[in-house]
Amino acid sequence: MRRAGFVGIGLGLLGLGLPAFDVTLVVRDVDWLPIGGLIVLCLGILAYWEGRRAGRSGLALADPRAWRRFSKNRGAVAGGVLVVAVMLVGFVGPMLAPHPPDRIFDEGLSEDGTPAGPSAHMMLGADSIGRDELSRLLYGGRVSLGVALGAVAIAGLLGFGAGLVSGYFRGLADRGLMALVDFVLSLPFLLVAIALNRVIENPALWTLCLLLGLLSWTTLARVTRAKTLQVRELEYVQAARALGATHARILLRHVLPNVLGPAIVIATTMIASMIIVESAMSFLGLGVKPPTASWGSMLRDGQEYLQYAPRLILLPGALIVATVFGFNLLGEGLRDALDPKE
Amino acid sequence: MIEMILKRAGTGVLIVLFATTSIFFLAHGIGDPAVATLGPNASPARLQGFREQHGLDQPLLTRYGSYVGAAATGDLGRSFRDGQPVASVIATRLPRTLLLMSMAMSLQLLIGLTLGILAALRRNTWFDTGFMGVAFLGISVPTFVSGPIFLMVFAFLLGWFPIGGYGVSPLDHVGHALLPALTMAIVGASMDARIMRSEMIDTLGADYVRTAKAKGLSPARVVLAHAARNALLPIVTLIGLQLPNLVAGAIITETIFAWPGMGRLVIESITSLDIPVILGVVVVTAVAVQLGNGFADVAVALLDPRVRRGR
Numbered sequence: 001m002r003r004a005g006f007v008g009i010g011l012g013l014l015g016l017g018l019p020a021f022d023v024t025l026v027v028r029d030v031d032w033l034p035i036g037g038l039i040v041l042c043l044g045i046l047a048y049w050e051g052r053r054a055g056r057s058g059l060a061l062a063d064p065r066a067w068r069r070f071s072k073n074r075g076a077v078a079g080g081v082l083v084v085a086v087m088l089v090g091f092v093g094p095m096l097a098p099h100p101p102d103r104i105f106d107e108g109l110s111e112d113g114t115p116a117g118p119s120a121h122m123m124l125g126a127d128s129i130g131r132d133e134l135s136r137l138l139y140g141g142r143v144s145l146g147v148a149l150g151a152v153a154i155a156g157l158l159g160f161g162a163g164l165v166s167g168y169f170r171g172l173a174d175r176g177l178m179a180l181v182d183f184v185l186s187l188p189f190l191l192v193a194i195a196l197n198r199v200i201e202n203p204a205l206w207t208l209c210l211l212l213g214l215l216s217w218t219t220l221a222r223v224t225r226a227k228t229l230q231v232r233e234l235e236y237v238q239a240a241r242a243l244g245a246t247h248a249r250i251l252l253r254h255v256l257p258n259v260l261g262p263a264i265v266i267a268t269t270m271i272a273s274m275i276i277v278e279s280a281m282s283f284l285g286l287g288v289k290p291p292t293a294s295w296g297s298m299l300r301d302g303q304e305y306l307q308y309a310p311r312l313i314l315l316p317g318a319l320i321v322a323t324v325f326g327f328n329l330l331g332e333g334l335r336d337a338l339d340p341k342e
Numbered sequence: 343m344i345e346m347i348l349k350r351a352g353t354g355v356l357i358v359l360f361a362t363t364s365i366f367f368l369a370h371g372i373g374d375p376a377v378a379t380l381g382p383n384a385s386p387a388r389l390q391g392f393r394e395q396h397g398l399d400q401p402l403l404t405r406y407g408s409y410v411g412a413a414a415t416g417d418l419g420r421s422f423r424d425g426q427p428v429a430s431v432i433a434t435r436l437p438r439t440l441l442l443m444s445m446a447m448s449l450q451l452l453i454g455l456t457l458g459i460l461a462a463l464r465r466n467t468w469f470d471t472g473f474m475g476v477a478f479l480g481i482s483v484p485t486f487v488s489g490p491i492f493l494m495v496f497a498f499l500l501g502w503f504p505i506g507g508y509g510v511s512p513l514d515h516v517g518h519a520l521l522p523a524l525t526m527a528i529v530g531a532s533m534d535a536r537i538m539r540s541e542m543i544d545t546l547g548a549d550y551v552r553t554a555k556a557k558g559l560s561p562a563r564v565v566l567a568h569a570a571r572n573a574l575l576p577i578v579t580l581i582g583l584q585l586p587n588l589v590a591g592a593i594i595t596e597t598i599f600a601w602p603g604m605g606r607l608v609i610e611s612i613t614s615l616d617i618p619v620i621l622g623v624v625v626v627t628a629v630a631v632q633l634g635n636g637f638a639d640v641a642v643a644l645l646d647p648r649v650r651r652g653r
Binding site for chain 1: 353357360361365368369478479481482483484485486487490491493494498586589590593594597598608609612613615620623624627628631632635
C-alpha cells in the first residue's frame with residue numbers, strides 16, 4: 001500500500017499542476033483542464049488516504065498523529081478551508097463568470113466617466129474602464145493562483161533538488177550550491193524581479209513563473225539541506241548503505257520521504273509570498289500584461305477611483321489578504337503538526 | 343572581531359559585484375536600448391547617433407569593463423532619458439527614501455517590540471491571543487493593499503494626513519512621510535511582535551532572569567535590562583534580513599503616495615528601460631543592503647559576547 005501513498009502524492013501534484021498549466025502556458029480558457037485537475041486532485045487525495053489507512057506509506061506526512069494534531073488546530077483547519085475555497089474560486093470561477101473579463105461595456109461608465117455601481121447586469125459594478133468587476137475577479141484569481149503555483153513548482157523542484165544533493169553529497173557540490181544560494185538571497189528580490197520581467201522580450205505568464213521560480217528557490221534549498229544533513233547520519237540510512245544500496249535508491253527511498261515534511265511547510269508559505277510578489281509586480285504595472293486581469297493589476301486600476309468607487313480596491317484587496325492569510329495559516333498549522341518540537 | 347568585519351566586507355563586495363554583473367549583462371543582452379528609448383519609428387541615423395553617444399557600439403565586455411571602472415570612482419554614467427548624471431539623480435533621491443525607511447523602521451520597532459514584550463508578559467490572556475492574532479493577519483496584508491486603504495481612510499475621508507507628495511520644508515517632509523512610513527511598518531511590526539514574544543517567553547524563563555529577580559531588582563529592570571536585552575539579538579539579525587523587504591516596501595509605497603524617492607526612480611527607469619539608471623539603483627541598493635546586513639552582524643557580535651569571542 002506504500003505505492004498508493006506515492007501515487008496519491010503524484011496525482012495530487014498533477015491535479016494542482018493542470019490548472020496552473022492551463023493558465024500559464026496560454027492554453028487559456030480550456031475549461032475542462034481545471035475541472036480535470038480538480039478530479040485528478042480528488043483521486044490523488046483518495047489514493048493517498050488509502051495508502052495512509054494502510055499505515056505503511058513510510059512518509060512523515062502520513063503519520064496519523066500529525067494529522068490528529070493538524071485537525072485539532074483550529075487555525076490550521078480554517079486555513080485549509082480558506083485555501084480550498086480560494087482554489088475552487090480560482091479554478092472553477094471563470095466558468096461562473098457572467099461576462100468575458102476583458103469586454104468593455106458602454107453602460108459600465110456613468111455619464112461623468114466614473115465606474116458604474118452594482119446593478120442586476122453587473123453584480124459588483126464595473127471597473128475603471130467599464131469592464132465587469134465580478135468576472136475580472138473570478139478570472140484574476142486564476143491568474144494570481146496559477147502564477148504563484150507555477151513559480152512554487154519551479155522553485156520547489158530546484159530548491160528541493162539542490163538541497164538534497166547539497167546535504168547528501170556535501171563536498172564541492174554543497175559549497176558551490178550554498179554560495180549560489182547566498183548570492184541569490186542577497187539580491188533585492190522585487191527590484192530584480194521587475195527589472196528582469198521588463199527586459200524579457202515577449203513576456204508571458206510562464207516566463208513570469210520561471211523568473212519568480214529562479215529567484216526564490218533558495219530558502220527551500222537551505223531548509224532541505226539542513227534536514228538532509230540530519231537524516232543522512234541516521235541508522236537506517238547507514239544500514240541501507242551497508243547493504244550496498246545505490247545513492248539513487250537511498251536518496252529516493254530513505255532520505256526523500258523524511259525531508260519532505262519541512263519542504264512542504266516552506267512550499268505552502270512560499271505560495272503566499274509568491275501571490276504577494278505577483279500582485280505587487282502587477283500593481284506596479286510591471287507584472288502581467290494588460291488587459292489580463294490579476295488581483296494585483298485590478299488593485300492598480302482601482303486606485304484611480306479611490307474616492308468614488310472604493311470597492312475597486314477593497315474587493316481585490318480582500319481576496320489577496322484572504323488567500324495569503326489562508327496559505328500562511330495552513331503553513332503554520334502544517335509546521336506545528338509535522339514538527340511538534342519547534 | 344576585526345577579522346570578522348573584514349571577511350564580512352569581502353563577501354559584501356563580492357555580492358555587490360555579482361548583482362551588478364548579472365543585471366548588466368541581462369539588461370544589455372536583451373533588447374536594444376536605443377530602440378527602447380527613441381521608439382521603434384526613430385530613423386537609423388538617430389539610432390546610430392544614440393548608440394555612439396552612449397558607447398553602445400562598443401563590444402559588451404569593453405562596456406562592462408569601463409562601467410565597473412567608472413563605477414568604482416563614483417561615476418555611474420548618464421541617464422538615457424534626460425542625460426543627467428545618474429550619481430547626482432540618486433544623490434537627490436536617496437536621502438528622501440532613507441528618511442522614509444528610517445521612519446518606517448522606527449515605527450515598526452516601536453510597535454512590534456512593545457506589543458511583543460507586553461504579549462509575552464501577559465501570556466495566554468485575551469491581550470496576548472488578540473494582538474498575536476492581529477499580528478498574524480498583519481503579515482498577510484501587503485503594502486499595496488494597506489497603502490490605498492490608508493490613503494482612502496486617513497487622507498481622503500478623515501483628512502488627518504496629506505494625500506501624498508513630498509512637501510516643502512523639512513518638517514513638512516516628515517509630515518508627508520508619516521502615513522507611507524506607517525504603511526511600510528505594518529508587515530515588519532507584525533513579524534517583530536511575533537518573534538519578540540516567543541524570544542521573550544524563552545528569556546523570561548531563563549536562569550539569569552530568576553537570579554535577577556532573586557537579587558531583588560525591580561520588575562521593570564528585570565524585564566527590560568535582562569530579558570528584553572537578550573531577546574533583542576534575533577531581532578537585530580532579523581532587521582538585517584528585512585532590509586530587502588524594506589526596499590520592496592519603499593518601491594510600492596512611494597508609488598502609492600507619490601513620494602519622489604528611489605522607489606519611484608526604480609519604476610520610472612524600469613518602465614522606460616533607462617539602463618544606466620536601473621544599474622545605478624541596483625548597485626546603490628545592493629551596497630545599502632550589504633551595509634545594513636553587515637552592521638546587523640557586527641551589532642549582534644557587540645551585543646553577544648559568545649559570538650564576539652568566536653563561539
